[in-house]
């Protein structure tokens with residue numbers, strides 16, 4: 384009884400495999416030395432098993448040329464969807480027959496709608512710029528060519544011909560590198576801007592120097608204008624430029640090991656506490672034990688700038704009463720989580736989304752650069768910076784990757 388059941392199961396399994404094999408869209412032979420058998424599927428779709436003669440494993444598709452390309456493409460599509468480059472097939476008329484997922488995503492198309500259409504509708508550029516069409520015309524593959532049209536990247540094209548040598552498909556593989564171009568453009572833009580800013584600052588310094596010099600030699604009224612209007616305006620312009628140059632600086636430059644406790648209590652605390660005393664501000668530091676001895680590697684001045692900006696803003700948001708500022712750190716995973724909380728006037732809900740924008744300010748004397756610079760600095764250290772606020776005060780949340788354990792020498 385049990386044996387019968389087993390036999391039945393085996394037979395079912397066998398017919399299952401047979402059915403699978405018979406649905407494969409091509410004929411083939413598969414020989415396996417272990418079983419000394421050869422499994423074949425002939426051109427008429429019949430499946431049979433023979434004794435294999437050679438003593439080796441072999442899988443040979445015997446009629447790949449006769450399988451309609453469309454069927455192969457269905458199988459390929461699944462595989463090509465996991466490739467991170469753009470892969471597109473066209474037929475000899477330039478019609479798209481396959482488009483992998485990455486291409487559809489980056490080119491913002493619905494792939495079902497581009498299959499069956501001409502390649503130019505997918506790429507949206509003139510035919511003569513399309514490298515796959517060039518390959519179709521010249522019959523020559525393109526190897527690792529850099530492309531810069533609407534998109535930027537490296538293209539490769541290959542030809543698939545049938546047994547008569549006629550082109551069946553052109554395959555295009557495109558490494559999409561737009562993000563690199565974007566980053567390059569931004570770096571270039573900030574370099575130019577930084578260059579200009581620098582060049583403006585020099586003549587400003589000269590003008591300021593002369594105004595100061597002349598102030599003692601001109602009439603009182605004119606001197607008054609120099610002192611109350613011109614020189615402060617130049618100082619303001621200078622401050623904007625200094626802050627701006629800080630933003631446009633692309634990465635972390637000076638590096639030193641900064642222990643959390645040292646940095647916050649001894650360095651930052653030292654500076655802030657003396658100012659706080661004079662201005663009726665009460666600063667509390669809460670450095671959790673697990674974060675105290677973590678360290679980051681960075682530029683002390685630059686990180687100081689972040690907290691000094693936050694402190695200045697809090698001071699400027701002070702209500703008439705005593706101001707409370709709490710600075711706390713704790714370790715969360717491999718980040719140090721820093722909170723900077725004040726009980727000032729808060730930020731209105733409709734403005735809060737703009738506070739990190741460069742030049743956004745609600746102050747007559749503000750430059751609107753403090754927070755954008757601070758966020759940029761934190762991001763240069765691969766951290767994040769966010770803000771929450773209510774009429775009871777403002778709360779900055781900063782995550783900064785840190786190291787644990789032994790300080791490197």
Ligand SMILES: Nc1ncnc2c1ncn2[C@@H]1O[C@H](COP(=O)(O)OP(=O)(O)O)[C@@H](O)[C@H]1O
Nearest residue numbers: 696700729738744745749750751752753754777
């Ligand atoms: N702690 C805070 N309390 C209330 N408002 C704040 C606080 N920090 C920032 N802001 C708001 O965000 C704006 C942008 O700040 P910032 O970039 O430092 O520029 P600035 O201080 O020159 O105005 C400020 O003008 C202010 O409206």
Ligand SMILES: [Mg+2]
Nearest residue numbers: 695696753754
């Ligand atoms: Mg500020």
